[in-house]
Amino acid sequence: MLRSIFTAIFLFALWYLMSGIDKTLTLVLGAGSSVFAVWIVRRMDEASNFKCLSVHLRPIEFGKYIFWVLAEIAKSNWTVIKIVLSPNMDIKQKMYEVPFTQKSDLGQAVFANTITLTPGTITVEVEADHFLVHGLSYSFDDHAALAEMDRRVSKTEGIVDL
């Protein structure tokens, strides 16, 4: 119940920030529609007993992680830009396997998306305990860098009850 109230307040805040109109009628309509949306979601949850709204992430750790990822994006952008602008493009393509240690689906999705988000590496396939990653300028250090990223993603994971 408490969760539904928070969801409704969050939806209303989002609605208000998107519209920015503060007339009474529109505010009432916005509040009404966010409560209505939460009511529909609750009914759908009753119809299926599948927990779809379970996010297991530590907020503070995840905030730190975002800043670390932004720095990594800047670094790998620079690497790829140098390759694009150099006269003989020094490409060393390679497919390699990257093991992951996250337990939840969300953690694995965050790790895979971060690999793809940093230029120079793309997650191609997800296997049982590793990703298949395609690297643009492969060097042996990439394994250590991706293991570091894996460790940091695992730190943002909260307690998972599987």
Place this chain on the structure above:
Amino acid sequence: MNIFLDLLQVIAWICIFSGGILVIIGALGSLRFPDFWSRLHAASVTDSGGVILLLLGMGIHSGFNLITFKLLLIGVFLFITGPTSSHAVANAAWVSGIKPLRNKHKKPGIDK
């Protein structure tokens, strides 16, 4: 105070300008690179660095109001959907059997 606001505008335009250059570099890379897989990497320069710098520049340029919040939301959405779509493209290529080039366009002797 006025000088501070001017400085913010200068920073905003530097961000927008360099973001635009990154987008052009991404396009140039996807023209120059030899095969499908490396072109995918060139496009991701546009996807990450270009988008971050452009949105940051526009956010600073507009000052701190509702527009900044909307730009932040756009950034969050692009951060989730961008990698997902490039993963979908890469996975489809892998499943349908496009293999990376074996670096044969390079001159011999450069390999470390």
